[in-house]
Amino acid sequence: MTKRKSNNGTELSDWFYRELFQQVPLNVAIIDKDYNIIKANDNFSDYFGNWKGQKCYKVYKNLDYPCVGCNARLTFEDGKVRVSDESGVDQHGKQAHYVVHLAPLRKRANSPVEYIVEMSRDVIETKNWQAEYQLLFERVPCYITVIDRNYKIIRANENFRDNFGDVVGRQCYEVYKKRKTRCPNCPARRTFRDGRVHHSDQVGIKKGGEKAHYLLTTAPLGRDTENIAHVIEISTDISHTKQLEMEIIEAERHAAVGQTVAGLAHSIKNILMGLEGGMYIVGKGLSKDDKEMLDQGWDMLKRNLNKTTSLVRDFLSFSKGRLPNLVMSDPNLLVGEIIQLYKEIAKQVGITLIAELDKKITNVPLDPSGIHTCLTNLVSNAIDACQMSDDREGIVQIKTADKKGVLSFTISDNGTGMDTEVKRKVFTTFFTTKGNQGTGLGLLTTRKIVKEHGGRISVHSKPGEGSYFTMAFPKKRLHALYEETGGEIAKRTN
Amino acid sequence: MKQKIILIVDDEPDVISYLSAILDEDDYGIHTADNAEDGLKRARELQPDLICLDIMMPQESGLSLYTKLRQDKRLTTTPVIIISGIESQQEFDFRRYVTDKNIPPPDRYIEKPIDVYEFVSVVDALTTSEGNESAGKRRQQGEIQ
Numbered sequence: 127m128t129k130r131k132s133n134n135g136t137e138l139s140d141w142f143y144r145e146l147f148q149q150v151p152l153n154v155a156i157i158d159k160d161y162n163i164i165k166a167n168d169n170f171s172d173y174f175g176n177w178k179g180q181k182c183y184k185v186y187k188n189l190d191y192p193c194v195g196c197n198a199r200l201t202f203e204d205g206k207v208r209v210s211d212e213s214g215v216d217q218h219g220k221q222a223h224y225v226v227h228l229a230p231l232r233k234r235a236n237s238p239v240e241y242i243v244e245m246s247r248d249v250i251e252t253k254n255w256q257a258e259y260q261l262l263f264e265r266v267p268c269y270i271t272v273i274d275r276n277y278k279i280i281r282a283n284e285n286f287r288d289n290f291g292d293v294v295g296r297q298c299y300e301v302y303k304k305r306k307t308r309c310p311n312c313p314a315r316r317t318f319r320d321g322r323v324h325h326s327d328q329v330g331i332k333k334g335g336e337k338a339h340y341l342l343t344t345a346p347l348g349r350d351t352e353n354i355a356h357v358i359e360i361s362t363d364i365s366h367t368k369q370l371e372m373e374i375i376e377a378e379r380h381a382a383v384g385q386t387v388a389g390l391a392h393s394i395k396n397i398l399m400g401l402e403g404g405m406y407i408v409g410k411g412l413s414k415d416d417k418e419m420l421d422q423g424w425d426m427l428k429r430n431l432n433k434t435t436s437l438v439r440d441f442l443s444f445s446k447g448r449l450p451n452l453v454m455s456d457p458n459l460l461v462g463e464i465i466q467l468y469k470e471i472a473k474q475v476g477i478t479l480i481a482e483l484d485k486k487i488t489n490v491p492l493d494p495s496g497i498h499t500c501l502t503n504l505v506s507n508a509i510d511a512c513q514m515s516d517d518r519e520g521i522v523q524i525k526t527a528d529k530k531g532v533l534s535f536t537i538s539d540n541g542t543g544m545d546t547e548v549k550r551k552v553f554t555t556f557f558t559t560k561g562n563q564g565t566g567l568g569l570l571t572t573r574k575i576v577k578e579h580g581g582r583i584s585v586h587s588k589p590g591e592g593s594y595f596t597m598a599f600p601k602k603r604l605h606a607l608y609e610e611t612g613g614e615i616a617k618r619t620n
Numbered sequence: 621m622k623q624k625i626i627l628i629v630d631d632e633p634d635v636i637s638y639l640s641a642i643l644d645e646d647d648y649g650i651h652t653a654d655n656a657e658d659g660l661k662r663a664r665e666l667q668p669d670l671i672c673l674d675i676m677m678p679q680e681s682g683l684s685l686y687t688k689l690r691q692d693k694r695l696t697t698t699p700v701i702i703i704s705g706i707e708s709q710q711e712f713d714f715r716r717y718v719t720d721k722n723i724p725p726p727d728r729y730i731e732k733p734i735d736v737y738e739f740v741s742v743v744d745a746l747t748t749s750e751g752n753e754s755a756g757k758r759r760q761q762g763e764i765q
Binding site: 429 | 632634635637638639641642676705731732733734736
């Protein structure tokens with residue numbers, strides 16, 4: 127038995143090389159200079175079938191002549207190793223894709239190449255995967271582009287090309303938005319910087335010039351979150367949804383106008399009914415010379431004229447779109463004025479009006495007339511709520527506080543309270559629970575004034591227990607608004 | 621002849637005063653309620669010949685009271701006039717509601733501000749067999765324009 131010595135001196139026998147030749151997970155064949163296959167392993171036989179006494183081009187490709195540009199011939203000539211991607215047929219006649227590694231076999235270094243070992247590996251599955259990925263990339267119903275660090279598009283899918291044109295090699299901002307410079311707040315730039323996924327809502331221009339609203343996601347390509355070479359941009363076109371949204375907003379606006387007009391008509395009709403009733407009773411009093419009827423009719427006329435004035439005033443103040451006239455004011459003083467104004471009225475109907483003031487509050491920029499209106503609306507609502515409840519003695523409290531940079535006014539009562547349905551509707555136009563007494567605009571106006579101050583109003587209530595309304599004003603915003611509305615100039619000139 | 625009883629249910633005192641003043645001219649027994657709950661109580665006590673009912677009232681609505689009246693065996697045929705200042709859409713909703721719930725419709729809808737002559741005629745027609753006689757007499761006297 128032939129024994130050979132390995133590099134480290136271990137003796138290896140022929141069976142070892144034979145087994146190695148058989149067990150290597152590749153299709154291995156050895157060819158001579160005339161392209162005859164002189165030896166092949168079992169893997170090769172299993173894949174390509176019978177090879178004995180045949181030329182390699184016959185076995186690999188079912189050809190009767192050597193391949194054009196045959197790599198084996200080149201390796202025989204120059205002795206270099208070659209790797210190539212080939213297509214052929216397997217033993218069943220099916221198309222086969224494989225990668226071939228060609229290596230020269232020499233008896234000694236520098237002697238001519240006597241044989242070539244061809245080691246091939248089937249890649250048909252990889253090819254299929256590649257084709258599927260390609261198809262997925264091209265046909266997925268969203269826009270996909272891959273950009274490099276210079277914001278140059280290096281790949282774009284079919285959907286993107288259809289909508290934005292032939293774009294590979296051009297700058298993304300030029301293609302997406304027809305801009306000459308990079309977009310401000312570019313999400314791709316953020317991804318290049320931090321290696322994270324970013325989302326944003328964008329408006330671009332398609333190749334036909336029409337606007338496209340799309341939701342963009344940028345993600346790094348590659349596993350490393352540093353030194354990102356490429357970013358993938360995936361976007362979903364939401365133009366159609368945006369269009370629907372616009373239509374809904376428009377429809378809601380129309381409905382709101384309709385509701386406002388209908389509500390106004392309802393209020394006017396009620397007032398007209400009162401005025402006509404007053405006139406009727408006055409007429410009757412005159413014809414019968416009845417003083418009591420005259421007084422009753424006259425009161426009705428006065429009451430309904432006052433209601434007309436309130437309605438017009440509330441409506442005008444609600445429709446007025448203006449910036450509040452901010453001056454440095456003492457919130458506690460504003461509350462004091464309201465207490466003075468309502469104390470007697472409340473007392474007459476058996477309700478106690480109390481103030482709990484935070485003495486540490488300093489002057490803040492407020493529109494005194496606006497806050498006066500808000501407090502008037504909320505206190506008069508609270509008194510009404512107490513009047514509607516017969517169970518206990520009514521108490522209305524106005525509280526001021528300054529916590530964590532937020533100035534707040536809280537108006538609470540122990541009146542009837544509100545159920546969920548009423549709470550939901552209190553800030554809608556013309557909603558009133560007071561029948562003929564309310565215009566349904568008071569709370570709406572209050573909310574508007576609070577919002578103009580950069581604040582917010584909230585309501586908490588339980589039926590039978592009472593309600594509290596809180597107007598909260600972040601002081602930072604009040605001061606910012608004060609600067610914006612020329613408060614500084616006013617202060618300087620004073 | 622037995623005095624006819626009319627019940628007016630409306631949350632607005634001015635409306636009550638107005639309607640009462642109009643009907644006061646004729647020999648009606650006028651009773652009032654300023655909310656739906658009281659209205660139902662009074663209707664059960666009085667068994668009126670006619671009910672004038674407002675739709676939009678705080679707490680319980682006129683629609684709810686109307687449904688209860690129609691479900692009450694002793695009040696189910698009592699004539700009802702719906703008097704309301706609401707716009708036609710809500711009248712439409714009212715009509716649709718009673719149709720959907722298979723409730724008999726009210727005898728008349730009158731919109732605020734009312735036409736006195738129309739109101740008196742309707743009340744007369746619904747409470748007497750002679751119909752418009754009383755309204756006609758008052759028109760002759762120049763009281764109703």
